[in-house]
Each structure stands twice: as structure tokens, then as C-alpha cells.
Amino acid sequence: MDIVFKGEHLLPGQLGQFFIVLAFGAALFSLICYYFAAQEGVAKSDNSWLRLGRIGYWLNTVAILGMGTCLFYLLYHHYFEYHYAWTYTSRDLPVYYIVSGFWNGQEGGFLLWYFWTAVLGNVLIWKAKSWESPVMVTMALTQVALGSMVLGINIGSAHIGSSPFLLLRNAMEAPIFKSPNYLDFIKDGKGMNPSLQNYWMIIHPPTLFLGMASLVVPFAYATAGLWKRRYKEWVAPAIPYALFGCMILGTGVIMGAFWAYESLNFGGFWAWDPVENASIFPWLVLVAAVHVLIVFKNTGHSYFTATLLTLLSFVLVWYSSFLSRSGILGESSVHAFTDIGLFWQLVIGIVIFFAITVYLLISRWKELPITKKDEDTYSREFWMFVGAVFLGLSCLQLILVTSVPVWNAMFGTKLAPPTDPVKQYNIIQASFAVVIALLSGFTQFLKYKQTDIRRFFITTLVYLVFAALITALVVYATGVYKLNLVFNLVMLCAIYSVVANGKVLADAIKGKFKLAGSAVGHIGFGLLLVGALISAGTKRVISENLTGEQYSAEFAKDENPKENILLYKNEPLKMGEYMVTFRSDTIEGAQHLFNIDYQRIQNGKVTEGFTLRPNVIQAQGGMSSSPDTKHYLFHDMYTHITMTNVISTEPQGEEASHGEEGDDKKYDAPVTHEIAVGDTMTYRDGIIVLKGLNKNVKLQNIPLTDKDIAVGAQLEVISHGKTYQSEPVYMIKGRSVFDFGKKVDDAGLKLRFTKIIPGKTLADGKVEITVYQQPESKKKFIVMKAIEFPYINFLWAGTIIMVLGFFMSILRRNKELKPEPVKVAVVVQPAIKIKKK
Amino acid sequence: MKKSSIVGIIVIAIAIAVIISTYSNTSTYGSFNDAKTSKSELHVVGHLNKGKELFYDATKDANYFSFYMKDNKGEECKVVFTGTKPQDFERSEQIVLTGQMKGGEFHASKILMKCPSKYTDDKLNVTEVSAKKSASI
Numbered sequence: 001m002d003i004v005f006k007g008e009h010l011l012p013g014q015l016g017q018f019f020i021v022l023a024f025g026a027a028l029f030s031l032i033c034y035y036f037a038a039q040e041g042v043a044k045s046d047n048s049w050l051r052l053g054r055i056g057y058w059l060n061t062v063a064i065l066g067m068g069t070c071l072f073y074l075l076y077h078h079y080f081e082y083h084y085a086w087t088y089t090s091r092d093l094p095v096y097y098i099v100s101g102f103w104n105g106q107e108g109g110f111l112l113w114y115f116w117t118a119v120l121g122n123v124l125i126w127k128a129k130s131w132e133s134p135v136m137v138t139m140a141l142t143q144v145a146l147g148s149m150v151l152g153i154n155i156g157s158a159h160i161g162s163s164p165f166l167l168l169r170n171a172m173e174a175p176i177f178k179s180p181n182y183l184d185f186i187k188d189g190k191g192m193n194p195s196l197q198n199y200w201m202i203i204h205p206p207t208l209f210l211g212m213a214s215l216v217v218p219f220a221y222a223t224a225g226l227w228k229r230r231y232k233e234w235v236a237p238a239i240p241y242a243l244f245g246c247m248i249l250g251t252g253v254i255m256g257a258f259w260a261y262e263s264l265n266f267g268g269f270w271a272w273d274p275v276e277n278a279s280i281f282p283w284l285v286l287v288a289a290v291h292v293l294i295v296f297k298n299t300g301h302s303y304f305t306a307t308l309l310t311l312l313s314f315v316l317v318w319y320s321s322f323l324s325r326s327g328i329l330g331e332s333s334v335h336a337f338t339d340i341g342l343f344w345q346l347v348i349g350i351v352i353f354f355a356i357t358v359y360l361l362i363s364r365w366k367e368l369p370i371t372k373k374d375e376d377t378y379s380r381e382f383w384m385f386v387g388a389v390f391l392g393l394s395c396l397q398l399i400l401v402t403s404v405p406v407w408n409a410m411f412g413t414k415l416a417p418p419t420d421p422v423k424q425y426n427i428i429q430a431s432f433a434v435v436i437a438l439l440s441g442f443t444q445f446l447k448y449k450q451t452d453i454r455r456f457f458i459t460t461l462v463y464l465v466f467a468a469l470i471t472a473l474v475v476y477a478t479g480v481y482k483l484n485l486v487f488n489l490v491m492l493c494a495i496y497s498v499v500a501n502g503k504v505l506a507d508a509i510k511g512k513f514k515l516a517g518s519a520v521g522h523i524g525f526g527l528l529l530v531g532a533l534i535s536a537g538t539k540r541v542i543s544e545n546l547t548g549e550q551y552s553a554e555f556a557k558d559e560n561p562k563e564n565i566l567l568y569k570n571e572p573l574k575m576g577e578y579m580v581t582f583r584s585d586t587i588e589g590a591q592h593l594f595n596i597d598y599q600r601i602q603n604g605k606v607t608e609g610f611t612l613r614p615n616v617i618q619a620q621g622g623m624s625s626s627p628d629t630k631h632y633l634f635h636d637m638y639t640h641i642t643m644t645n646v647i648s649t650e651p652q653g654e655e656a657s658h659g660e661e662g663d664d665k666k667y668d669a670p671v672t673h674e675i676a677v678g679d680t681m682t683y684r685d686g687i688i689v690l691k692g693l694n695k696n697v698k699l700q701n702i703p704l705t706d707k708d709i710a711v712g713a714q715l716e717v718i719s720h721g722k723t724y725q726s727e728p729v730y731m732i733k734g735r736s737v738f739d740f741g742k743k744v745d746d747a748g749l750k751l752r753f754t755k756i757i758p759g760k761t762l763a764d765g766k767v768e769i770t771v772y773q774q775p776e777s778k779k780k781f782i783v784m785k786a787i788e789f790p791y792i793n794f795l796w797a798g799t800i801i802m803v804l805g806f807f808m809s810i811l812r813r814n815k816e817l818k819p820e821p822v823k824v825a826v827v828v829q830p831a832i833k834i835k836k837k
Numbered sequence: 838m839k840k841s842s843i844v845g846i847i848v849i850a851i852a853i854a855v856i857i858s859t860y861s862n863t864s865t866y867g868s869f870n871d872a873k874t875s876k877s878e879l880h881v882v883g884h885l886n887k888g889k890e891l892f893y894d895a896t897k898d899a900n901y902f903s904f905y906m907k908d909n910k911g912e913e914c915k916v917v918f919t920g921t922k923p924q925d926f927e928r929s930e931q932i933v934l935t936g937q938m939k940g941g942e943f944h945a946s947k948i949l950m951k952c953p954s955k956y957t958d959d960k961l962n963v964t965e966v967s968a969k970k971s972a973s974i
Binding site: 330331332374375377382385386389393396397400401404414415416417418419420424428545562563564565566624625642643645781783 | 839840841844848851852855856858859860862863864865866877878879880882893895896899900919920921922924931933935946949951
């Protein structure tokens with residue numbers, strides 16, 4: 001049965017799908033051509049294979065750009081006939097979030113990775129000279145593997161890849177797709193997950209994917225070096241790319257941490273969630289690899305370790321993609337994707353690159369330039385090697401624990417992750433950090449090959465004592481000393497690393513400035529550790545809740561500290577040294593902002609006041625809460641809403657239709673007071689004073705004649721330090737009695753003037769006021785959590801400094817690359833080459 | 838003995854220690870029945886019984902949330918969580934609890950829930966679409 005569907009825009013999708021197939025084909029073509037170009041048999045003068053390989057790669061790049069343009073086009077125009085557009089965007093989404101909608105789904109993530117690999121490949125075509133053919137073989141292979149992920153083609157019963165251009169009606173089964181005009185019923189997409197509607201989602205994924213993608217370059221150089229038996233040569237050109245990978249991937253990961261801290265309600269910057277862990281596997285291994293690569297370059301030692309780690313770091317990129325994309329972490333992670341049918345394709349991806357690693361290392365084993373001589377104990381290379389090994393071990397521990405679901409799937413076991421993973425990770429990773437930070441400090445005082453031992457011990461000790469003094473101060477001032485011993489040791493070693501590298505930096509500025517990069521990088525790393533340690537170790541929940549009804553004595557006894565407090569609107573509450581008040585809530589776009597006043601009170605005086613505006617975003621039928629943070633130089637005050645009755649997910653409008661009687665139901669049973677002018681009534685949240693009676697009330701739309709009587713009761717409500725005015729009216733018109741109640745919404749009150757009780761004299765007269773107050777649960781409230789993070793700025797500052805260090809090192813290592821001798825260079829366009837020389 | 842062998846031995850020793858600690862620190866997935874007999878914390882996988890009351894009243898206690906969950910063996914138990922009700926809790930399809938039994942209640946220290954719609958949902962909510970249909974005609 002063929003149905004002609006109305007209103008569909010099929011062209012951009014077909015074009016996109018064409019580009020997908022073109023990109024895949026081009027990558028495959030490029031792979032084959034480069035493979036032949038890299039064969040020894042090819043004559044130096046014959047560069048036809050190479051040229052074809054380039055054309056293939058360029059075509060691949062162009063097709064990827066075309067794909068991206070098509071995808072953006074249909075997201076931008078809200079073509080909800082496409083599954084991708086329907087699932088991740090909606091009409092009310094601002095344009096900048098449509099950009100992030102692009103990589104909201106897994107397909108978009110692959111597309112980003114695909115794109116960056118294409119860019120890096122073009123850089124290599126331009127820069128790699130004699131390495132081009134063998135290196136580009138790996139690049140093209142990667143493009144083939146990535147291209148297959150978005151292919152979206154069925155071959156027989158096998159489904160290869162998942163295309164972002166899949167039509168909604170092909171993506172799911174539903175009766176409405178039987179009608180040709182089904183698009184008329186799909187008015188809007190599902191919209192973006194509220195927690196992703198954040199500016200960090202615009203820059204974090206591209207950075208992270210560039211980092212992930214860039215790890216292919218050192219891998220490609222290593223495989224090329226082994227394959228072409230140019231064992232020693234590949235190291236020098238690979239180092240700048242490896243440093244680049246460290247820098248960008250590190251930045252991407254920390255951006256994620258900052259995003260989590262600033263706008264997700266995880267209550268911190270790192271939660272040791274499996275997906276977070278997976279993102280740093282490749283980073284840790286690559287950082288280790290960079291160190292041993294430099295060792296090899298300077299001394300000829302550690303060749304095998306350097307090569308192995310370089311190769312593994314890219315295999316781990318695939319493994320970590322597998323972990324976060326295959327759905328295997330379903331029961332252990334809060335933010336893993338569910339499987340979209342790529343499970344086995346991802347497994348094949350890991351297997352391919354792992355097999356290349358294993359094959360090359362085994363087949364070339366006997367020829368590898370492994371030194372027989374041991375390193376000297378007092379040499380820099382030896383301790384750098386040890387440091388790299390410990391980085392590897394720390395990664396091993398993360399992999400082992402994070403992969404528990406993988407072990408279960410492989411061996412049929414039923415292990416569950418640790419019940420308190422954070423504590424376990426913290427302690428074990430801190431132990432590794434002690435060693436790594438210590439090494440990154442004293443190794444700076446060692447020289448390559450041989451060192452003057454006496455001088456080394458003296459400097460090391462002097463700086464260790466100096467660091468110990470600073471540590472004692474810091475630990476005491478911040479309260480870190482109360483923590484586990486191992487955290488104090490990390491502190492000591494991190495500070496030691498900072499001061500030791502500080503000395504190196506000072507020397508470098510005086511003399512050899514090219515050494516500054518590593519010093520800056522290590523200082524940054526040390527500060528990062530210090531910041532992470534203090535803020536995570538001494539963070540304090542300020543919103544301690546000591547109230548709350550005791551549901552069972554046992555419950556209250558075991559489950560202390562309670563971390564959420566309840567704030568009624570306009571009712572101040574003391575929270576630690578602050579007086580907090582939930583003042584109001586405002587809606588700005590999709591955000592529902594809550595204005596919370598903070599007043600710091602010391603010795604009865606208000607010393608400081610500010611307003612925090614945490615918000616709650618409603619989308620896709622769910623809510624997501626984003627914190628707001630008051631930043632100080634040395635600590636942060638972090639607040640987020642965990643629950644509120646201001647926003648309800650139930651349909652609105654129900655309340656309005658009930659009328660007067662229904663309205664009364666929203667209040668507690670009324671209380672009547674007979675009072676005279678000047679009298680005071682009390683109610684739960686304050687007092688109400690009858691200031692006077694107003695006989696000249698004007699009522700809108702009701703003309704009053706002389707016979708009619710209308711009196712207003714001038715009431716003043718004082719509640720929690722705030723004063724409100726209200727004037728309910730009592731009226732006799734004709735033979736009927738009316739009263740016009742007034743609401744004081746901010747105080748949760750409704751006041752009615754229900755009777756006039758004449759007295760003997762006029763002054764003696766009393767009036768009856770009926771007070772309706774909202775039940776506690778109907779009053780507007782928020783439940784919030786406030787956390788103080790001390791010294792977190794060290795963490796961010798440390799990261800920036802570390803990235804700067806990586807950057808300086810890239811410049812230095814790039815400068816060190818000697819221009820290649822002409823004889824090995826593949827002369828592509830002789831005429832131009834000669835002109836340049 | 839060569840230094841590299843010493844380093845090698847140390848590395849292997851640490852690696853073994855890490856593997857053992859990983860294994861000994863892992864907990865187990867169990868049912869509520871297992872939780873009754875076990876003293877230590879464990880993970881229970883199951884789904885929310887939407888037929889029974891979810892109790893959370895911030896005005897009484899902002900840090901008390903209770904609900905009934907059926908584990909994968911079909912056994913039902915009351916669960917108490919010290920904290921606020923997680924957003925979209927009613928929509929969860931699967932819940933993984935970490936905690937232990939206290940009295941007749943399971944006290945959860947951590948709740949991990951999977952809402953399929955949160956990331957990728959390949960089931961079109963047909964009722965939603967057909968509701969729109971009737972509205973537009």
C-alpha cells in the first residue's frame with residue numbers, strides 16, 4: 001500500500017542521506033588509495049595513488065559538511081517529519097539551542113566526531129609530508145568506521161548505522177502514519193531535554209569531540225611508524241598532536257564538570273558517574289603517553305611503553321564511546337545513552353583498533369628499539385616512566401570499576417557497582433594522585449641521564465619542607481585535616497608540585513624559556529588537585545533541616561543530616577549564618593526563576609545581602625532544576641530548587657473554573673472575628689488590624705444610590721515583617737446583602753467583611769471579618785538545597801593554567817621538529833616546492 | 838636484580854591489589870527478599886508500583902519520600918528515601934535503589950531511575966498525538 005504523504009519536505013533528507021553514502025564511499029576509496037600509496041613498491045615519482053587518496057579524503061570532508069548543512073537546515077526549519085528534528089527540537093527553541101540540538105542525539109555526536117577527524121585529516125595532508133600515506137590510512141579507516149555509524153542502511157536483516165535523516169514515520173510504528181496528512185497532527189517536536197538547554201551544551205560537546213577525535217593522530221603516527229618500520233622517527237611529529245589531544249580533551253572534560261557544577265543539580269563538579277569516568281580514560285593514558293614519548297625522544301628509553309600507551313589511548317576512545325553509547329551502563333549511570341542499535345558496531349570499532357595495536361606490536365616485537373640498559377635511578381627519565389605507569393594504573397582502576405556491567409555481560413556474573421562509589425574512588429584515586437603529584441614535583445630537579453645526587457637531595461628536601469609548611473597552614477585553615485590521611489598527603493604532594501614547578505618556572509623565565517611549558521602545566525595540575533580536594537572535601541550543606549515531622553523514631557535517628565529546607569513565600573528562615581527568604585518567582589522564556597534573598601547576619605546586623613535566582617525549566621513534560629551560585633573569590637554559595645508547588649505539571653485552568661465556592665475550598669475553614677476599630681486579630685502567620693471603616697467606598701461597575709450602603713473595612717495585615725493593605729467591602733443594595741472579599745495573595749489570605757453588628761453607640765459598633773487562610777500546603781513554597789564550596793576557584797584556575805601549559809609545550813615541541821630532509825619528502829607538486837625553498 | 842624488574846613487580850602487585858579491591862568493593866544486585874537477610878547495602882532493581890501512593894509532603898517533612906516498588910521478582914516493598922521526590926519520578930520505567938532494609942521498610946540511600954523519554958524514546962506516545970488530532974478537527 002503506497003500512501004502519498006502530504007506536506008513532507010523530502011529533499012533535504014534525501015540530499016543528506018546522499019551525502020552520508022558519499023562520505024562513506026569516499027572514505028573507503030581514500031583508504032584503499034592511501035593503502036596502495038603507502039606500499040614500498042610504489043615508485044617515488046608515481047604519486048597517482050596518493051593523489052587519489054587525497055581526492056577521496058577531500059570528497060569525504062565536503063560530504064560531511066553537506067550532511068551537517070542538511071541536518072541543520074531541517075532542524076532550523078522545524079521539519080518534524082524527520083525523527084531527529086521531532087525528538088530533539090521544538091518550535092519555541094531559540095536558534096542557539098537548535099545548534100545544540102544538532103548534537104543532542106547520538107547521530108549528531110558521531111557527526112561531530114566525523115567532522116573533526118575530517119578536519120584533522122586535512123591538516124595532516126597539509127603537514128605530514130613523508131608520513132602522509134601511512135598516517136592517512138589510519139585516518140581514512142577511522143572515517144570509514146565513523147561513517148558506518150551514521151549510514152542507516154539495511155543489508156538483509158542487518159541494520160548498519162543510524163542515520164539522522166530517518167523519517168519519523170519510518171522510525172516508529174503508529175496508526176496515524178497511515179493517514180496521508182499525518183503531518184497536520186504533528187504540530188511540534190518533543191523539544192529538548194530541559195537540562196540540556198544551557199549555553200554549555202553549545203560549546204562543551206564540540207570541544208570534547210575535538211579532543212576525542214584528535215587522539216587518532218598520535219595513534220596514526222604510531223601505527224605508521226610500526227608499519228613502515230620507521231620506529232624512532234614517528235615520535236617527534238606525534239608529540240605536538242598528543243599534547244594537543246591532552247589539552248583539548250582535558251578542556252572538554254573540565255567544561256563538562258563546570259557545566260555539571262553550574263547548571264545541573266548533581267551538587268558538585270564530579271560525581272564519578274561511569275560516563276564521566278569513561279571520558280577521562282583516554283586522557284589519563286594519553287597524558288602518560290606524552291611523558292614517555294618525551295622520555296624516548298630525549299634518552300631512547302621506554303620505547304615500548306610509549307608506543308603501547310599511545311596506541312591504547314585511541315582504543316580507549318572507542319571503548320569509552322562504547323560505554324556511553326551502547327546502553328550497557330543502563331543500570332549504573334544517570335547519563336548514558338540508550339542503545340540505538342549500534343552495540344555490535346561499537347564493539348567492532350574497539351576490536352578493529354585493538355587488533356591493529358596487538359598485531360603491530362607482536363609482529364614488530366623483535367625489531368622494536370628497546371634499550372637493554374637500565375635507566376639510572378637518579379635520572380629524570382626513570383621517574384617520568386614511573387609516573388606514567390602510575391597514571392596508567394589509576395586509569396586501570398577506573399576502567400575495572402566502571403566496567404562492572406561489561407564484566408557482567410561478558411562473564412554472566414551479577415556484580416553491582418560499589419554501594420558508595422564516590423568514597424571508594426576518592427580514596428583509591430587520591431592514593432594514585434599522591435604518587436603522581438609527588439613525582440611531578442621532584443622529577444623536575446632531576447636531569448636526563450645523570451644527576452648530581454647530593455644537590456638533588458638538598459633541593460628536594462628544601463622544597464619539601466617549604467611545601468610542608470604551606471600545607472600545614474592550608475590544611476588547618478580549610479579544615480582538610482579532618483579528612484582521611486590520604487587526602488592530606490595529596491594536599492602535601494600537590495602543593496609540593498606547585499612550589500617545585502614554581503622554581504622551575506622562575507628559572508625558565510630567567511634562562512631557557514622553552515622549559516616553561518611543562519612547569520606551567522604541572523603548576524596547573526597541582527592547583528587543580530588542591531582546588532578539587534578542598535572544595536569536594538570540605539563542601540558543606542548549609543540548608544540543614546532540623547525540623548520535619550518524625551515519621552518514625554528510628555528513621556529520624558538513622559537518617560540525619562537532612563539537606564533540604566522548605567521555604568514558604570515571604571517567610572524568612574534562618575539557614576546557617578544566612579536569613580533566606582523566597583520572595584517571588586518570574587518566568588523568562590522557558591525558565592521559571594525563583595528569587596531568593598540571602599542576608600548574612602552577624603551579631604544581629606545584616607552585613608551582606610544578595611539575591612540568588614535558581615531556575616526550573618519545564619520541557620518534554622518534565623522539569624529540570626538549575627542552580628544559581630554566588631561566587632566569591634574563595635568560596636561559592638550554591639543553591640538549587642529540589643521541589644516546588646509553584647509549578648505544577650498538571651493541566652492548568654482547572655482551578656479557574658470552580659468559581660467562588662471552589663475558591664473557598666482552597667482555604668482552610670474560615671474563622672470569624674467580631675472586632676471594633678483598632679482591634680487586632682491574630683492568625684497563623686501574623687496579625688490583622690482593623691484600622692478604620694471607610695464609608696465612601698466606590699465600587700467598579702456598581703452605581704450606588706442614596707439608599708444603598710457600602711462600607712469598606714480598612715485592614716492592615718502584618719506577616720513576617722511585611723505589611724499589606726486590604727479593604728473588603730460590605731454592601732446593602734436594595735434588599736440584598738453583598739460582600740466583596742479581598743485576597744492578599746502574598747500572605748495567603750482571603751478576607752471578607754461579612755456583617756455589621758450595630759452597637760449602642762456608633763463607636764460601640766462592631767464588624768464581623770471572616771478570615772480565610774491558605775492551608776500550609778497550598779501556600780507557595782520551594783524546597784531547596786544550599787551548598788558551600790570553598791576554594792573551588794583553584795580548580796578552575798588550575799585547569800586554565802594547565803591548559804596554558806599544554807599550549808606552551810605544543811609551541812615548543814612544534815618548534816623542535818626539524819624540517820624533513822628533502823630526499824624522503826614525497827614531492828607532490830615539484831614546481832611549487834622548489835619555489836618555496 | 839634489574840630495576841625494571843623491580844618496577845614491574847611493584848606494578849603487578851598494585852594491579853592485583855586494585856583488582857581485588859574492585860572485586861571486594863562491588864556490591865550485589867538482589868531482591869527485597871535478599872535485602873531482608875543481608876546486613877550490608879545492596880542494589881535492588883525494579884519498577885514503581887504506580888497503583889499505590891507516592892508520599893511526599895514538603896510541608897510536613899521536606900526530606901521524607903516514600904513509595905512502593907516491585908522488584909524484578911515481583912515482590913513489593915515500601916521504600917523510604919531521605920530527600921525530596923526526584924523530578925519526573927512517576928514517569929520512571931525502571932528504578933535502581935541502593936540501600937538496605939530497616940524494619941519492614943527499604944531505606945534507599947540512592948535512587949537511579951530511567952525515564953526512557955529522557956534521552957531517546959523510540960515509542961511514539963500515541964495517545965498524545967491522537968489527542969491533538971481530535972483537537973484540530
